[in-house]
Amino acid sequence: MIVKRSPLTFWERLYLPAILGGFKVTLRHFFKKKVTMQYPEEKWTVPPDYRGAPYLVRDQEGNTKCVSCQLCEFVCPPKAIKITPPGLSGPPADRSNAEKMPLEFEINMLRCIFCGYCQEVCPEEAIFLMKDYSLTGTSRAEMIYNKEKLLALGGTHNDRIQKWKWKAEEAKAQGVAP
Amino acid sequence: MTTVLESKPASPPVEKIKIKVDGREAEVPRLMPDWQGKLVPTTMLQACQIAGVEVPHYCYHPKLPVAGNCRMCLVEFGLPAIGPDRKPILNEDGTPKIIRQALPYDPNLPRGAIACATPISPGMEIYASSPATKQMREAILESLLINHPLDCPICDQAGECKLQQYSVEYGQSESRFAEEKVHKPKRVDLGPRIVLDDERCILCTRCIRFSKDIAGDDALGIASRGSHNFLTNYPGKAFDNNYTLNTVDICPVGALTSKDFRFQMRVWFLKETKSLCTSCGTGCNIVIGSREEKVYRYTPRENDAVNACWMCDYGRLNYKWIDRADRLKEVRKQKTDGGREPIAWTSALKEISEKLRTAAPGSVAIIASARQTNEELYLLAKLAKRLGARTDSVPRRGEADKLLFHADRNPNSTGARLTGFLSAEMGSNFNQIADAIRTRTIRTLLVFGEDVTKHGLSAALLKGLDALIVSDILPSPTVELAHYLLPGCAHAEKRGTFTNVKGRVQKLMKAVEPPGDARPEWEFLHELVFNVTGQNGFVSIEGLFHQMAKDVPALAGLTWAALGDTGVTVAI
Ligand code: SF4
Numbered sequence: 001m002i003v004k005r006s007p008l009t010f011w012e013r014l015y016l017p018a019i020l021g022g023f024k025v026t027l028r029h030f031f032k033k034k035v036t037m038q039y040p041e042e043k044w045t046v047p048p049d050y051r052g053a054p055y056l057v058r059d060q061e062g063n064t065k066c067v068s069c070q071l072c073e074f075v076c077p078p079k080a081i082k083i084t085p086p087g088l089s090g091p092p093a094d095r096s097n098a099e100k101m102p103l104e105f106e107i108n109m110l111r112c113i114f115c116g117y118c119q120e121v122c123p124e125e126a127i128f129l130m131k132d133y134s135l136t137g138t139s140r141a142e143m144i145y146n147k148e149k150l151l152a153l154g155g156t157h158n159d160r161i162q163k164w165k166w167k168a169e170e171a172k173a174q175g176v177a178p
Numbered sequence: 179m180t181t182v183l184e185s186k187p188a189s190p191p192v193e194k195i196k197i198k199v200d201g202r203e204a205e206v207p208r209l210m211p212d213w214q215g216k217l218v219p220t221t222m223l224q225a226c227q228i229a230g231v232e233v234p235h236y237c238y239h240p241k242l243p244v245a246g247n248c249r250m251c252l253v254e255f256g257l258p259a260i261g262p263d264r265k266p267i268l269n270e271d272g273t274p275k276i277i278r279q280a281l282p283y284d285p286n287l288p289r290g291a292i293a294c295a296t297p298i299s300p301g302m303e304i305y306a307s308s309p310a311t312k313q314m315r316e317a318i319l320e321s322l323l324i325n326h327p328l329d330c331p332i333c334d335q336a337g338e339c340k341l342q343q344y345s346v347e348y349g350q351s352e353s354r355f356a357e358e359k360v361h362k363p364k365r366v367d368l369g370p371r372i373v374l375d376d377e378r379c380i381l382c383t384r385c386i387r388f389s390k391d392i393a394g395d396d397a398l399g400i401a402s403r404g405s406h407n408f409l410t411n412y413p414g415k416a417f418d419n420n421y422t423l424n425t426v427d428i429c430p431v432g433a434l435t436s437k438d439f440r441f442q443m444r445v446w447f448l449k450e451t452k453s454l455c456t457s458c459g460t461g462c463n464i465v466i467g468s469r470e471e472k473v474y475r476y477t478p479r480e481n482d483a484v485n486a487c488w489m490c491d492y493g494r495l496n497y498k499w500i501d502r503a504d505r506l507k508e509v510r511k512q513k514t515d516g517g518r519e520p521i522a523w524t525s526a527l528k529e530i531s532e533k534l535r536t537a538a539p540g541s542v543a544i545i546a547s548a549r550q551t552n553e554e555l556y557l558l559a560k561l562a563k564r565l566g567a568r569t570d571s572v573p574r575r576g577e578a579d580k581l582l583f584h585a586d587r588n589p590n591s592t593g594a595r596l597t598g599f600l601s602a603e604m605g606s607n608f609n610q611i612a613d614a615i616r617t618r619t620i621r622t623l624l625v626f627g628e629d630v631t632k633h634g635l636s637a638a639l640l641k642g643l644d645a646l647i648v649s650d651i652l653p654s655p656t657v658e659l660a661h662y663l664l665p666g667c668a669h670a671e672k673r674g675t676f677t678n679v680k681g682r683v684q685k686l687m688k689a690v691e692p693p694g695d696a697r698p699e700w701e702f703l704h705e706l707v708f709n710v711t712g713q714n715g716f717v718s719i720e721g722l723f724h725q726m727a728k729d730v731p732a733l734a735g736l737t738w739a740a741l742g743d744t745g746v747t748v749a750i
């Protein structure tokens with residue numbers, strides 16, 4: 001396509017009127033209410049469904065909810081998650097009939113893109129994207145959050161179903177040792 | 179001369195019959211082999227497989243007797259109508275009239291048949307994807323899931339579970355079952371290698387039939403009634419034979435799980451590499467499951483000429499040494515003061531070549547394990563011929579069992595013989611070699627993959643050698659004494675071939691990287707052979723194999739590609 005460039009008119013060639021027009025805009029904003037936030041002194045309140053850093057949660061009885069199914073490790077696009085399964089000799093799960101929980105759970109926050117796939121895929125509601133968006137550290141190693149840190153940051157999540165507990169109770173009522 | 183044998187006996191001319199699967203005509207043999215290889219009437223399931231139509235099934239397994247109890251394979255079908263005169267009734271256009279099979283009391287309700295146990299007949303039509311068939315599948319899955327615990331997040335089978343797979347492909351998306359599920363024992367310790375979860379069991383009896391009919395150990399059974407049915411071992415007797423872990427493979431769900439693999443890794447992360455078991459002369463075909471350079475499990479791979487679908491527990495669990503921390507990772511040379519120093523591969527090979535080239539004829543002996551590959555033994559045989567070296571391997575014998583485990587515990591004794599590395603009975607040269615070292619006739623000894631101090635060549639004797647060149651994977655007293663140590667590879671870390679006791683030449687593929695500086699033996703051996711004999715070596719395993727096939731009469735005509743995944747049997 002050929003764009004036709006018409007030559008500047010006399011008024012345009014004068015140059016100063018355009019400058020003055022620009023100053024007018026600046027001046028108008030100068031006296032308006034300010035919208036800039038003074039970050040980091042001032043902090044932003046994130047909206048309710050904000051997707052920040054993913055952390056692990058415990059249920060209301062203090063049990064680790066993650067059962068080490070490794071689906072989040074599988075789904076995570078930038079491969080930020082690394083789970084070490086317990087094997088046969090690992091520590092027993094907090095809830096005995098949930099049979100397992102991770103020996104180690106690491107999220108590399110330098111890799112995480114806060115996409116939320118891990119939360120979406122988790123069948124146990126054990127990982128949630130929380131409100132933290134500004135994570136800092138002084139080394140790369142520090143940015144790899146381990147299980148302990150993730151659980152501490154994640155806190156408690158009220159589990160309305162508590163399926164493992166409920167299954168155990170149902171089995172016990174039927175006379176089958178869970 | 180070509181000695182490649184057909185793996186199967188010449189089959190008699192097969193009678194074919196015409197049927198229709200999903201409206202498409204297919205010609206299938208009237209008889210097909212059953213689980214024991216006996217010819218029996220072809221079933222609808224086999225016919226559909228030939229026609230390329232998948233019929234979902236749980237209890238049917240091609241290598242087990244048919245049980246027909248899961249009903250997953252139900253299909254709707256039709257048969258040609260026969261008149262009172264026993265002649266087919268024809269439609270107006272002259273085609274035979276087909277009657278869709280229906281329930282006797284309601285001609286509008288289709289009657290399914292289990293495809294795994296119903297023989298086909300001429301003119302039969304199988305409606306493998308009709309609405310009625312679909313409904314039957316949905317209903318069966320619904321009933322199988324009624325008491326299922328939906329444990330997938332903590333179940334090792336997840337990802338390779340037929341219940342998951344069929345539920346996605348053929349099931350309903352929602353459960354209508356609102357009542358309380360029947361609970362059954364979980365985490366049952368069936369035996370030393372198996373854990374059972376009875377809630378997950380779908381009672382297909384595959385494991386029972388395997389134990390009874392294949393392993394010959396009638397150890398499992400189903401107890402109780404109705405929805406309280408559960409699988410159990412014989413009370414008080416642990417489920418313990420050398421084949422128990424095969425039940426874990428054939429269990430379509432996660433009811434039977436391996437203690438060794440339990441909670442180790444999710445199956446979808448495992449890279450699958452076709453390889454061989456190296457624990458005995460049978461050479462069962464396996465798949466190595468590995469992730470990030472760590473081997474997690476072996477599972478058997480089907481090969482009717484060798485192991486069918488099975489492997490023994492001993493061989494399956496014999497992999498832990500591969501990533502042992504004390505694996506040899508460094509090329510080392512002994513200093514004059516007896517200490518050791520690391521040395522580069524190139525310098526080590528140069529120095530060794532020099533020593534071998536200048537060695538007096540007959541002053542060298544080579545002891546190589548029958549756990550080395552054909553290619554490696556072939557190269558060593560070449561070296562031995564050039565140097566006039568005496569050669570031997572260490573025989574390993576044990577007790578054989580009736581199924582797969584062979585008395586010869588070396589995976590490649592046949593290869594050692596065929597490639598010309600061994601000329602006499604394995605192990606018969608050891609005394610001579612020991613004597614010759616004592617009388618200082620033999621001054622240089624090459625050892626590949628054996629601890630010879632355990633086999634008659636004492637440390638004192640080895641200390642008297644001018645040069646002891648050792649290649650191995652793990653530390654041993656022989657390795658300690660080596661003047662040159664060349665770290666080698668486990669079978670999972672290299673490519674090559676083995677020849678089993680029946681003469682089947684089969685391929686190994688590389689699953690994981692070798693540790694540190696370790697290199698496949700054939701790689702550095704071809705350099706050594708080139709330096710010493712001047713014969714051109716091959717930088718690729720394919721090239722080396724083809725050269726070997728040219729030089730070794732027993733392997734004449736073989737190519738790397740022709741070995742395929744399951745190998746070729748040669749005359750031995
Ligand atoms: S939010 Fe996305 S990138 Fe971050 S850990 Fe979860 S899945 Fe991975």
Ligand code: SF4
Binds near residue numbers: 384
């Ligand atoms: S344990 Fe597995 S193989 Fe055995 S009957 Fe149950 S589902 Fe079938």
Ligand code: FES
Binds near residue numbers: 246248
């Ligand atoms: S496969 Fe189980 S009944 Fe046919």
